[in-house]
Amino acid sequence: MRFTVLSGSREAPLNERETAPFETPARAATSLMVTRRRRSDIRRGYYRPPSAPGRIGTRTADGMSLAILRSTQYARGVLESGLDILRIVAEADHPLTATSIAQRVGLHVSSVSRTLGVLVRHGYLRKPTYHSFAADLGLLALAGRSASSLTEITATLAPVERLAGDTGLQATLAALHHDEVLYLHQSQHGRTTSAVAGGYPLHLSVVGLRLLLDLPAPRAVEVLSMAARRYGWDRPTPGTPADPESCLTRARAQIQDGVLRIDAWGDPSVLAAAVAVTVPGRAPLALALVGPRPPGDADAFVREHLARGAEHLRSALI
Numbered sequence: 001m002r003f004t005v006l007s008g009s010r011e012a013p014l015n016e017r018e019t020a021p022f023e024t025p026a027r028a029a030t031s032l033m034v035t036r037r038r039r040s041d042i043r044r045g046y047y048r049p050p051s052a053p054g055r056i057g058t059r060t061a062d063g064m065s066l067a068i069l070r071s072t073q074y075a076r077g078v079l080e081s082g083l084d085i086l087r088i089v090a091e092a093d094h095p096l097t098a099t100s101i102a103q104r105v106g107l108h109v110s111s112v113s114r115t116l117g118v119l120v121r122h123g124y125l126r127k128p129t130y131h132s133f134a135a136d137l138g139l140l141a142l143a144g145r146s147a148s149s150l151t152e153i154t155a156t157l158a159p160v161e162r163l164a165g166d167t168g169l170q171a172t173l174a175a176l177h178h179d180e181v182l183y184l185h186q187s188q189h190g191r192t193t194s195a196v197a198g199g200y201p202l203h204l205s206v207v208g209l210r211l212l213l214d215l216p217a218p219r220a221v222e223v224l225s226m227a228a229r230r231y232g233w234d235r236p237t238p239g240t241p242a243d244p245e246s247c248l249t250r251a252r253a254q255i256q257d258g259v260l261r262i263d264a265w266g267d268p269s270v271l272a273a274a275v276a277v278t279v280p281g282r283a284p285l286a287l288a289l290v291g292p293r294p295p296g297d298a299d300a301f302v303r304e305h306l307a308r309g310a311e312h313l314r315s316a317l318i
Contacts, residue, residue, distance in 0.1 A: 081107055082115045089125055090139055095132035147195040151317065152283065153184050159312035160185040160287075161192055167305050169271070169291035173313065174207040175283050179226035181208040188291070201234060202227035203247045207288035210260045210274035213251060214284060220248055239266025259303055269293055273302040277310045279317045287313060 084105045089096055098116055102109040116133055119125040123138030147153055156173055164171035164187035173184045180198040187193075202208045202224055212220045224244035233243070241247035254261055264270040274288035287310050294301050 078115070081105055081111070082119070085112060085115050086119060086124060086139075089119075089133055090135045092134075095128045095134040097131050098133070101133070143195070152285065153194060155316045156313055157185055157192065157194065159309060159316055161187045162312065163287075163289070163305060163309035164188050164192075165190075167289055167291075167294075167301075169289045169294075171309065172207050172274075172288040172290065173277070173285060174205075174211065174288070175285050176208065176211040176223075179223045179230060181205055181211070183207075184285070198230075201231040203233065203241065203244070204236070204265075206260060206262050206272040206274045206290065207286045209247070209251045209262065210255075210276060210286040210288070211284060212248065213255060213260065214276060217248070221245060224248065237265050237267055241265070257303070259306060261299070261302070263293070271298055271302060273306060275306045275310050277313050279314050282317055285313070 085101055088101055088104050098109050098113045101116070102112040105112065116125060120127060120133070120136075123136055124142070125133050125138075126136040128134050152175065160171050160173050168189075170186060170188040172186045175182045175184060177197075179202065181200065181202060182198075183193070183196040185192055185194050186196070200208075202212070208227075212223060215223065221244050224247060228244060234240075235242070241250055251260060251262065259273055259275050261271075261273040263272050269292060270290070271293040272288070272290045274286050277285040277287050279285075287306060289302055289306060
């Protein structure tokens with residue numbers, strides 16, 4: 001007995017003694033959908049066809065099953081794309097469609113839609129309209145819980161407030177995440193704001209620039225350029241650098257003994273200085289003092305207080 005299976009415009013004769021049982025139309029359609037999905041996943045690097053039993057090469061050099069390895073790689077790819085999608089939607093200033101998100105992450109819209117559905121069900125995203133997605137309160141709840149338990153925030157509040165009280169200036173402790181400055185604490189005149197992300201041009205932030213100077217030069221230029229696209233490049237004083245490259249060049253020239261002073265890029269009435277705070281096992285931090293220039297030797301004043309404040313912070317974080 002012989003069967004004929006239509007494949008596109010060609011006929012493929014199959015011998016029942018050499019092939020699997022004849023596929024029904026429903027089974028053939030399901031197989032075609034699975035094949036298309038696997039091809040799409042292969043293009044993105046999420047899927048690799050499994051090796052046949054007993055075939056050479058079913059294990060890695062250290063004995064790990066290739067099936068387990070591929071499953072792990074697939075899960076990692078899904079997690080990375082999910083985090084990218086969440087970040088893109090959270091940072092957008094308006095709701096985004098699944099198609100626009102897929103274009104930004106470079107994935108098929110069907111894969112992105114599945115991930116968006118999971119994020120909506122868990123309350124991290126919402127659907128303002130049938131086709132659009134925006135951040136939801138679950139993100140705020142997650143950020144709030146994290147801030148209340150993050151050692152870099154809980155253990156450093158007292159030293160920052162003490163520094164602000166001793167100097168009468170604004171004391172700021174910050175970290176850098178991608179192209180955003182994370183203001184862990186900003187304290188002045190007895191008032192402290194904690195856990196604020198971004199919102200200020202990086203080229204005008206002395207604490208942000210101090211963090212950039214510890215990065216490799218190409219990466220620092222890249223981050224500063226990304227921030228410029230996000231916040232623009234205002235030049236409030238004539239001495240403000242014109243572009244990321246000149247900004248970093250001037251900042252490196254103005255750092256002495258680890259202390260960066262930009263003084264609002266040439267404003268004689270302003271003091272703005274920052275120093276790195278490095279603790280093994282912790283994210284790089286920077287501590288800054290900004291405000292009206294104090295009378296007398298402003299340089300000695302700011303160096304003394306920044307050194308003392310940085311030492312208190314290191315003790316609190318060890």
